[in-house]
Amino acid sequence: MTDTPQTRIFADYMDGESARLIRVSLRVEGKAATGALWLELPDGKTPVRWALGELRRVPDQAEANSIMLRRAGDDPARLKVSDHDMATYLASICPNISRRDKTPSLWRRLTILTSAAVASVALIVFVLVPVLADQLALILPTKGEQALGDATYQQIRQALGKDANTAAWECNNPAGIAALNKMMTRLQVGSNLPYNIRLHVLDHKMVNAFALPGGHIVLFRGLLKDAKNPEEVAGVIGHEMGHVESRDPTRLALRSAGSIGVLGLMFGDFAGGAAVLFLTEQLISAQYSQGAEARADVYSQNLLAATALPSAPMGDFFLRLKSKYGDTTGLASHMASHPDLKGRADKARAADTVGDTFVPVLNAREWRDLQAVCK
């Protein structure tokens, strides 16, 4: 029995073993899963039988009138049927013509590979780079550390500016700077840093302070405004000096240098702007470990004690910030990466060896000047 149209239909058969092009005549036997397409070879050779159930159409072909057929699985043989009626007819009687080959282990392999890829990238970004950065931060020469700090400070000023071309304004009112220097001179006596601290005030409303590699400490105008007295500011500076002393910002900057490129790779933004913004964000919010924060607190308390200043105001300041802004913005988030802010404030009070009688770090007029340093 045959359902093939009466005239003989020819097609181009390629057997997958050689580049020969074989003109075959087609004969359809039966229908659907049980039927077969017989390819009658020239020169009386044994015809080739393709079961209708295993016939597949090669997809996304440019030419609409013909059909390119293959068998399910890996068989490279192909049959090009250019007769439009025959092509349509075959497409209508082959039950699985549009089915794709199933590779059973494929999704499993893909899942494994995806997990492996995610795990390795995570390992690189969250373990290898940080561990390496921590080691390198300890052996980076002082000069190199300062250069790294200079570069990052410029980057951050640039990023905080009003637009891409203006850097954030560095406040420089002479009276205010003089007050700041006076405070710094007193604090520096108690420190043992290999370089001078370079203090900057940036004209930005964020209530924040952070340290950068090589002894840069940046205060924002918002912080000076929210502080009640100069001793609170001294406490914050002392805390940041603690970070500088243990090279926390250097670690962070080196870590970012490693992870920025990887992020760029992921998001197709090679060495692009987004990566730099990310670096800035990292350094400003400065999420150090609990241990690092605790060490910076202790450093600050010791420094204040050594310079005969009370550490209780620093604790008050933290608590006030927390109640005013919550844990998530600016200084509060930086300070609050240790969740127990209350406990830290208590420790600051307990460490206070000076009490209420001390020579203020700034007198009332100098304090006003400092708060007006951006004017």
Added chain:
Amino acid sequence: MENHTLKTDYAGKRGALFKLAIKTSLLTVLTLGIYRFWMKTRLRRFYWSAIRPGGIPLEYTGTGVEKLMGFLIAVVFLSFYIGIVNLLLVFVSFSLINSNLAAYALSFVGLIPIYFYAQYRARRYVLARTRWRTMRFGIEAAAWPYAWRAMLHWLATILTLGLLLPRQIFWLEKFRIDRTWFGDQKFTQEGRWTQLLPIAIHMYIGIGLTIAATAGLWISPASASLFLLSVPWLFFGFVHFQIQSFRFLARQKRLGANIRFVAEPRTWRVIRIYIFGGLLIWLSVLAVLVGLGLIVGLVVSRVGPEVFSSQNLQGMFADGTASKPLVVAASIIAYFAFFIFSGVLVQIFITMPKLAHYARTLRVLNTAELALIRQRPRDEMSSAEGFAEALDIGAAI
């Protein structure tokens, strides 16, 4: 017996390609970019099947999954390189010269060999997944030898201000072609690089004029007007050289003992495709923008302009009628829609006509031996063209 010359025809239609490109691009956006591996695969299947030497289409047998897996593998390697090596470079650079310039420079230089490596690997993957008359193409694994040769040739070309470009083009092509197979038969690139020199003449004139104009700036600013002549000449010369060297090198290729090729793409035809294609793309984008403008205008005139007054819009933000994330999402979608739409237009107005021209001007000679060619084994290549994908090399198809 077969014909002794096979002409190539091109069967692709703009409409079919447009549908396929739009559909796959939309899927790419909806899947946040993951479908792009399948998109490229399907577009390749289409383009390959449109090219038909002797009426039999090429077939592309790569798969999207393969490409995705290759990409994942490459990302792991590259994140290691970029993460650890960049960190070390930054460290060394700050330690030794107190600046990160050296780190940036070295990091870039370090990527150059990987770029050429990726390029060769991508070619190997594509050839391994290309078949004609059911025979597989293939190229031997030689990505690193290729990468360092390519770097040296580029260095020579740059140091000689482009004079040695013909030499570079010839030797790199010979390196690739002499390792390329069709079934069990090998290709050979014949000829000498100096034979490319006459083709390079316009490029050399362009280079000469540009150098003269640049040098002239020291004497008189008026010589800047020479750029008006030299830059178009340089551009034409470069395009001409590219196309005509392809033509020349095709004639000097041999498959097996004596199967040969003739390729006759024409410089002005290709330039015309770019100019008219570019024009059509801009017109289409303009038409869409005007259409959108009309729709917005119509909506505004229907509901009345006061609905879109700034107070009302602010009010909508304030009372949550129009939430900010919604507006942000809409802008992101509009942004991607623009790129997708223009990407699709590039496919149908430039990539396809150019490919069609190259295909239609290609002939295969002395084809009697084709029947003797036997199959070659499959080249598994599990990392596919992942490196090229991760570094975004060869973005078109």
